Amino acid sequence: MPLSDAPLLLALAGDRPSRTPVWFMRQAGRSLPEYRELRVGTRMLDACLTPDLAAEITLQPVRRHGVDAAVFFSDIVIPLRLAGVEVEIEPGRGPVFANPVRTAADVDRITAIDPEGLDATAIAEAVRLVTAELGDTPLIGFAGAPFTLAAYLVEGGPSKEHMRARAMMHADPDSWNRLAGWLARISRRFLEAQRDAGASVVQLFDSWAGSLSPADYRAFVAPHSRAALEGIGIPTIHFGVGTGPFLSDMRLGGIADGVGVDWRQTLDEAAAILGPDVTLQGNIDPALLAAPWPVLEAHVQDVLARGRAARAHIVNLGHGVPPETDPDQLTRIVELVHAG
Ligand code: CP3
Numbered sequence: 001m002p003l004s005d006a007p008l009l010l011a012l013a014g015d016r017p018s019r020t021p022v023w024f025m026r027q028a029g030r031s032l033p034e035y036r037e038l039r040v041g042t043r044m045l046d047a048c049l050t051p052d053l054a055a056e057i058t059l060q061p062v063r064r065h066g067v068d069a070a071v072f073f074s075d076i077v078i079p080l081r082l083a084g085v086e087v088e089i090e091p092g093r094g095p096v097f098a099n100p101v102r103t104a105a106d107v108d109r110i111t112a113i114d115p116e117g118l119d120a121t122a123i124a125e126a127v128r129l130v131t132a133e134l135g136d137t138p139l140i141g142f143a144g145a146p147f148t149l150a151a152y153l154v155e156g157g158p159s160k161e162h163m164r165a166r167a168m169m170h171a172d173p174d175s176w177n178r179l180a181g182w183l184a185r186i187s188r189r190f191l192e193a194q195r196d197a198g199a200s201v202v203q204l205f206d207s208w209a210g211s212l213s214p215a216d217y218r219a220f221v222a223p224h225s226r227a228a229l230e231g232i233g234i235p236t237i238h239f240g241v242g243t244g245p246f247l248s249d250m251r252l253g254g255i256a257d258g259v260g261v262d263w264r265q266t267l268d269e270a271a272a273i274l275g276p277d278v279t280l281q282g283n284i285d286p287a288l289l290a291a292p293w294p295v296l297e298a299h300v301q302d303v304l305a306r307g308r309a310a311r312a313h314i315v316n317l318g319h320g321v322p323p324e325t326d327p328d329q330l331t332r333i334v335e336l337v338h339a340g
Pocket of ligand 1: 024025026027028029030039044071072073074075076077089091142205207320
């Protein structure tokens with residue numbers, strides 16, 4: 001089968017392939033014992049920048065579960081690290097920045113870094129190793145959306161309501177727009193490096209966009225997310241959590257081929273809002289991965305049935321795989337979806 005006939009790519013083009021494609025956000029990670037074994041003694045971001053390690057971790061879930069796509073093992077903060085920004089991922093916590101970007105002067109300093117100068121050699125090398133092994137299975141490249149990156153960068157670390165980033169939009173809209181515009185260029189560069197090395201699809205993660213009002217999303221965020229994706233030249237998926245109140249904006253004016261839906265809204269509801277020109281991705285509730293198989297099975301069947309309301313459907317979770325998930329549950333989901 002040529003790569004162009006892969007079910008994921010057909011679904012993003014609006015077709016309904018004979019096999020419904022399925023993959024999982026955070027499929028490469030802590031739910032797999034083989035991942036935990038490989039990661040011993042290596043910090044998260046160092047693992048991402050070690051090409052053979054990143055490639056092997058990317059391939060592990062494809063081998064184990066038979067999913068229809070690999071998602072590149074990396075992190076949304078990697079392009080910032082490559083741009084020279086001091087960042088670490090604290091286990092159990094998330095990204096932490098040594099110097100939060102809070103004032104106009106902080107924004108001046110960080111935006112003086114030219115995104116074009118970012119050295120993506122390690123990323124390109126890892127992507128090439130992955131695609132050489134994947135054959136007809138597509139690789140999904142990804143990046144963080146400007147707001148989700150800013151939610152960490154302005155705060156300096158993880159936060160619940162991303163108050164500082166949301167405050168900057170209103171207190172100093174000029175600084176906000178300069179920062180978000182720069183983050184869009186940083187993420188764009190990361191996406192292009194993955195595309196140029198062989199990724200077939202890209203997904204933009206706006207995991208924390210759900211903390212925004214629809215008006216703020218439209219005014220301060222959507223234009224920057226659109227800039228990160230527009231004209232990239234390969235199919236795109238735009239994913240957010242809690243974005244139900246402004247779901248139609250997640251199409252970014254029609255440039256997203258696929259939109260991710262979390263578990264708070266059914267896929268038939270989402271299809272009614274988004275219309276016939278976009279493919280839906282989702283939306284198994286990650287909490288149900290901990291339920292007995294018959295309960296999870298009934299839920300997956302319901303997701304599949306409601307997904308028929310969309311022009312095409314890529315099965316996924318509503319958000320990432322929780323670390324404590326029994327990986328056999330994921331394998332069973334893949335078998336069920338492929339059995340049709
Ligand atoms: O999906 C995949 O399997 C591909 C790899 C991937 C990772 N992070 C690996 C990772 C992807 C696509 C991401 C994106 C990412 N990173 C997002 C957007 C997606 C989402 O889940 O909402 C966000 C918000 C981040 C930032 C981040 N990185 C967080 C909040 C954490 C968790 C911190 C923790 O320990 O709980 C990370 C770390 C991270 N990124 C891990 C993995 C496998 C865990 C690292 C470990 O093994 O300790």
